[in-house]
Amino acid sequence: MNVLWNARADLWPKWEGPLLRETAGFANIVHDAPDPAAIDAILHAPTGQISDFSPFTNVRLVQSLWAGVERIVGNPTLTQPLARMVDPGLTAGMVEYCLGWTLRLHLRMDRYAQDGVWRNTCIPPLAAERKVTVLGTGALGSEVMRALARVGFDVVGWSGSGRPVEGLRILGGADALPEALGRAEILIALLPDTPDTQNLLDATRLALLPQGAALINPGRGTLIDDDALLAVLDAERMGHAVLDVFRTEPLPPGNPFWRNRRVTVTPHVAADTRPTTGAQVVAENLRRVQAGEPPLHLVDRTRGY
Incomplete structure (x- = not known):
């Protein structure tokens, strides 16, 4: 052929x-x-x-x-x-990226500045005490969920269809999205780019996240209303956002995500x-x-x- x-x-x-x-x-x-x-x-x-x-x-x-x-x-x-x-190689890369950043945010590793200050007054919780939600439960999302569950995280997935995935807790449909977001101390966005998912994480839905929640987006840049995300970060409603995908790539040097201390930009390297x-x-x-x-x-x- x-x-x-x-x-x-x-x-x-x-x-x-x-x-x-x-x-x-x-x-x-x-x-x-x-x-x-x-x-x-x-x-x-x-x-x-x-x-x-x-x-x-x-x-x-x-x-x-x-x-x-x-x-x-x-x-x-x-x-x-x-x-x-x-x-399988792409899936493994995505799992490692999401697991690595989830652990980093969960353990708050970045608070340990090497400045001579002994910060031992705040012991991080165990993974079982940290609620994680994964938006998107296809091939990538389900493997990410399994990896997080093996470490011990309290992980739930959400998809528009709510199609069951063996061994995982899945919420489905628009009516279940508030529950999925409301529990997400760490939110991982792995949805595809479709008319139904564009700007899914707008101001209204971002407001449903718990105080201090963190976001990891290695899915699609169109999932998030950028201005709404910057607003909740600047208002200190959210703790941190790790962003790997953007509406315009490479991300222009003047984009405010580069300057925001609550944002980590990675250059579309989560999975290839x-x-x-x-x-x-x-x-x-x-x-x-x-x-x-x-x-x-x-x-x-x-x-x-």
Whole structure:
């Protein structure tokens, strides 16, 4: 089968070895398509050159190399099956990021300035005494929840559908969102970018968080009303926000998040597709398509992910 690489050329050296190794013997990966009808599948990132998918009449799979698909799912020329990237390496990176920052905020590690002052009057609670809420209970959110639960945190998940996840406590639907936010001493936002989630954390909902709550957002920058977040931070209603994703990236130097002492900016490093493990996901889906089987992790166009 002929597979078109539709991503930035500078990414190819990282993917070349793993992809060629995993697809050896059954896939021919090409970098241009003089005859679009000869292409059977497309490996896609939003940085690729092709945005008009209509000429690719025989393509049976568009495999995203990114976990997020919001920049392609609304493309009116895309009628072919679209699959999300659910990469074990990306998931592990997200789990480590969320667990690390949750522990740092939980233990208040940043209060120990190296200034000669002996601060031993405030002993942190145990993880079991700290309530954490994870917004988004898909592949990433559920694994983050499991990691937090293994450490001992009192963790609850919330999603719009409320679909059960084995072994985890899940709240669902708009009516349950106030409960999920009201208990969240630490809130982790891992929802996708859809019309229903944009500005979900607005002034009204941020006001539901407990006094001094912390926020970790490695999900999507559009989930948060930036002005509302700055207002609750400046009013000292919230203790801290760790932000990894933004509406504009790179985050402009003049953005007020850089200057706010209650904000930690990280440069979209929480999780990335790892070519070694991502190539295995790609190869499995290409094999399934070649065998006439449905691909894994197909996007629901009506839901946007």
